[in-house]
Amino acid sequence: MTPRSIRLLVLLLLTAAATAVTAGSGSSGSARPEPADPPIAAATVDVTDTRLLEQPAVSAAHIAFIYAGDLWIARHDGSAVRRLTTDNGVESNPAFSPDGRQIAFSAQYEGNTDVYVVPVEGGVPTRLTWHPGADMTQAFTPDGASVLFTSGRSVFTNRYTQLFKVALSGGMPELMPIPNVARATLGPGGRIAYNPIAGRYQQWKQYRGGTVSRVWIYDPSGRELEKVPQPATRSNDADPMWLENIVYFRSDRAGEFNIFAYDPRSKSVRQLTRHDDFPILNASAGGGKIIYEQAGYLHLFDPATSRTTRLKIGVTADLPESRPRFASGTRWIRSAGLSPTGVRAVFEYRGEVVTVPAEKGDPRNLTNTMGGHERSPAWSPDGQQIAYFSDEGGEYALRIAGQDGQGAARTIKVEGRGFYDQLAWSPDGKKLSYVDNSQSLYWVDVDSGASTRIDGHRVYNPGGLPGYSWSPDSTWIAYVVNLQPLVTAVHLYSLDTRKTTQITDGLGDVADPVFDRSGKYLYFFGSTDAGPVVDWFAQSNADMRSSRNVYLAVLRNDLPSPLARESDEEKPAAA
Numbered sequence: 001m002t003p004r005s006i007r008l009l010v011l012l013l014l015t016a017a018a019t020a021v022t023a024g025s026g027s028s029g030s031a032r033p034e035p036a037d038p039p040i041a042a043a044t045v046d047v048t049d050t051r052l053l054e055q056p057a058v059s060a061a062h063i064a065f066i067y068a069g070d071l072w073i074a075r076h077d078g079s080a081v082r083r084l085t086t087d088n089g090v091e092s093n094p095a096f097s098p099d100g101r102q103i104a105f106s107a108q109y110e111g112n113t114d115v116y117v118v119p120v121e122g123g124v125p126t127r128l129t130w131h132p133g134a135d136m137t138q139a140f141t142p143d144g145a146s147v148l149f150t151s152g153r154s155v156f157t158n159r160y161t162q163l164f165k166v167a168l169s170g171g172m173p174e175l176m177p178i179p180n181v182a183r184a185t186l187g188p189g190g191r192i193a194y195n196p197i198a199g200r201y202q203q204w205k206q207y208r209g210g211t212v213s214r215v216w217i218y219d220p221s222g223r224e225l226e227k228v229p230q231p232a233t234r235s236n237d238a239d240p241m242w243l244e245n246i247v248y249f250r251s252d253r254a255g256e257f258n259i260f261a262y263d264p265r266s267k268s269v270r271q272l273t274r275h276d277d278f279p280i281l282n283a284s285a286g287g288g289k290i291i292y293e294q295a296g297y298l299h300l301f302d303p304a305t306s307r308t309t310r311l312k313i314g315v316t317a318d319l320p321e322s323r324p325r326f327a328s329g330t331r332w333i334r335s336a337g338l339s340p341t342g343v344r345a346v347f348e349y350r351g352e353v354v355t356v357p358a359e360k361g362d363p364r365n366l367t368n369t370m371g372g373h374e375r376s377p378a379w380s381p382d383g384q385q386i387a388y389f390s391d392e393g394g395e396y397a398l399r400i401a402g403q404d405g406q407g408a409a410r411t412i413k414v415e416g417r418g419f420y421d422q423l424a425w426s427p428d429g430k431k432l433s434y435v436d437n438s439q440s441l442y443w444v445d446v447d448s449g450a451s452t453r454i455d456g457h458r459v460y461n462p463g464g465l466p467g468y469s470w471s472p473d474s475t476w477i478a479y480v481v482n483l484q485p486l487v488t489a490v491h492l493y494s495l496d497t498r499k500t501t502q503i504t505d506g507l508g509d510v511a512d513p514v515f516d517r518s519g520k521y522l523y524f525f526g527s528t529d530a531g532p533v534v535d536w537f538a539q540s541n542a543d544m545r546s547s548r549n550v551y552l553a554v555l556r557n558d559l560p561s562p563l564a565r566e567s568d569e570e571k572p573a574a575a
Contacts, residue, residue: 050315051296055092059100060287062120065298066091068317071105073120076300078313084122093137096286097144104147106137115149117168128166129173139185150181160197178218187242192218194240201236206252208234215240215249217264228262229269241285243303248290250283259283259290259301273301273308335376340383353377353388355403364405376423387432389420396420398444414444415451426474433477435465441479454493455500457482462536466511471519478513478522486534490524503553509534520559526551
């Protein structure tokens with residue numbers, strides 16, 4: 001990169017840092033008129049039947065839940081909704097005291113996650129823990145004098161947490177006599193029903209590996225451990241709850257997560273709810289009932305009648321994160337590109353497409369979408385258009401707009417699995433290429449709008465599809481995909497024949513192929529010692545490194561290699 005281009009890039013970044021874009025509405029010096037439709041962010045929240053109420057708890061008279069990061073309380077019928085906390089941090093894991101007069105929860109009032117207690121009437125919360133590690137509230141003890149919480153404060157790895165007890169009157173927390181606990185609750189006789197480790201199902205749905213979530217019951221009187229039985233194919237059992245002598249829990253043993261009950265006396269497990277559309281989340285028990293989150297709503301289950309009631313709760317919150325506001329600074333830039341002559345730069349800036357001049361003029365917001373997100377802008381070779389992806393219509397689609405901000409953008413519905421990225425124009429400006437969420441490469445004809453899949457990874461790669469490039473005559477695309485053994489190879493795709501040719505032998509790891517300006521040669525990075533490193537899921541490669549070099553491929557048989565060995569030799573004398 002030349003000193004002039006470096007100065008230009010720095011100038012563009014500094015100019016972008018001074019650009020203010022309205023979050024949610026994206027207004028800043030736009031030549032394009034504001035949308036006629038009113039803001040939709042606030043109107044989409046139903047204040048009479050609100051969704052996304054999380055982590056519920058229940059007592060004989062009230063329910064508590066988390067909404068927008070704050071702790072709220074209401075009656076069983078959904079009335080008398082009140083917010084109990086308003087700090088800038090995030091509250092979580094509410095739990096009622098046995099008498100229903102207090103709520104323990106985790107919060108970040110001082111920046112760290114600690115355990116607090118607040119009366120159901122509201123007031124100033126009382127802090128109970130002070131350790132720098134995160135302390136996650138679990139439940140009250142049956143006598144209501146202490147709060148159980150999990151913490152990794154005494155663990156030398158971050159693989160698990162332990163169970164502690166802290167008195168409401170204060171003092172040092174007491175470690176419970178169990179090696180490791182992720183979720184727990186106390187039952188009759190001091191028995192503890194708990195999950196030993198955190199749920200792997202949160203990463204992989206229907207996970208059935210060796211670390212599935214189990215519900216174990218520890219009896220301190222005899223130091224005995226009982227495991228809730230699972231089917232032969234295993235299951236994930238989570239959020240154990242005591243109601244009298246029965247342990248209730250969430251389980252995916254029948255498909256989606258539902259509520260099940262285990263009787264320690266008969267050793268039997270039975271299913272209580274039968275949701276088959278969305279899983280049950282964050283269940284807890286109290287006051288003789290079970291409350292859980294499902295499909296965005298809270299549900300109250302009565303074990304005595306086996307009836308479930310979907311609660312209708314209206315929450316009126318100001319939701320400051322959804323309000324239009326100005327946001328500035330380079331931290332909102334997600335992708336950037338220069339115009340063909342470098343007089344302007346285009347940025348993906350907090351969901352808007354914004355262009356910024358190098359020296360003269362104003363920043364220009366090309367999108368100004370209230371309810372949409374734009375990404376991956378690419379400047380056309382002639383400098384007159386900018387292509388980008390937008391989900392303003394509900395699903396991501398390709399849009400092409402004038403770089404001057406005038407007129408309506410053209411929308412092209414492209415093929416693929418959504419979340420498109422790596423948008424690039426062909427040098428002739430007649431085609432575009434992109435990558436989708438399945439790590440497949442496509443190209444689209446701008447005139448007809450027809451999309452064509454080129455190729456894609458054979459095996460999922462967390463790094464996505466490596467960089468690709470167009471040939472100077474716009475008839476070839478060079479790209480890299482991995483093969484079955486997780487080794488990559490350079491390929492060339494012909495737009496004329498719509499056929500792919502593998503260029504490298506697949507015995508090394510390659511990336512980022514680029515044509516030279518004449519189209520005669522192809523440059524790319526290659527490595528012959530990356531084998532152990534590319535297996536990203538293995539722990540054996542944690543301390544290994546790979547080296548890369550620049551390789552060149554000659555694309556025509558009639559051309560000599562510019563890297564062919566040369567040797568000075570005596571020539572025979574002329575006859």
